[in-house]
Amino acid sequence: MARQVVCKESELPVGKMKPFKVGDTNVLVYHLEDGFHATQASCTHVFAPLARGKIVDGCRVRCPFHRAQFDIRTGEVHEWANFPPGIQLLNVVRSEKALKTYPTVVEEGDVVVVV
Ligand code: FES
Numbered sequence: 001m002a003r004q005v006v007c008k009e010s011e012l013p014v015g016k017m018k019p020f021k022v023g024d025t026n027v028l029v030y031h032l033e034d035g036f037h038a039t040q041a042s043c044t045h046v047f048a049p050l051a052r053g054k055i056v057d058g059c060r061v062r063c064p065f066h067r068a069q070f071d072i073r074t075g076e077v078h079e080w081a082n083f084p085p086g087i088q089l090l091n092v093v094r095s096e097k098a099l100k101t102y103p104t105v106v107e108e109g110d111v112v113v114v115v
Contacts (some may be wrong), residue, residue: 005110012036012111013075017061019051022115029113030072031053033058037072038113041111044068044097045081046090075099 002023006094012018017030026041028050034103039061043050048065056062060069066081075098081087 002115004113004115005107006113007111009036009106009109009111015058016053016067017051017053019049020113022113024100025102025115027113027115028061029111030055030061030106031067032072036104036106036111038102039070039072039099044099050099061066072100075101 004022005024005030006020007086012029014033015030017028019026019028026039028041030037041050042048043063044065045066048063050061050063052064054062056069059072060078061072062069066087067083068081069078071078077096077098081091081098106110
């Protein structure tokens with residue numbers, strides 16, 4: 001298990017996300033209205049870097065490749081890959097899979113992620 005300070009609370013404003021490495025694991029840390037959260041950094045569909053995607057409705061991350069959306073707090077799939085048309089053919093072999101999430105706490109202004 002790795003437990004690591006990734007940044008200062010003040011370095012990641014609400015509505016932003018940023019990738020970090022915790023031990024050997026690439027994580028994506030988000031600052032939402034209710035605090036900090038972390039998920040695996042790559043999409044479960046075909047591994048796009050989610051940091052290049054977008055935070056949607058303040059609670060979901062949208063993949064930059066085929067627009068799958070995941071709940072940031074739970075990692076659950078909100079919408080599976082749906083772009084461009086025809087991607088459903090690939091989805092036959094890449095079926096829905098939630099993101100891993102990691103416990104994230106703030107300690108004296110430091111954002112700490114546990115992997
Ligand atoms: S790689 Fe993320 S939706 Fe395809």
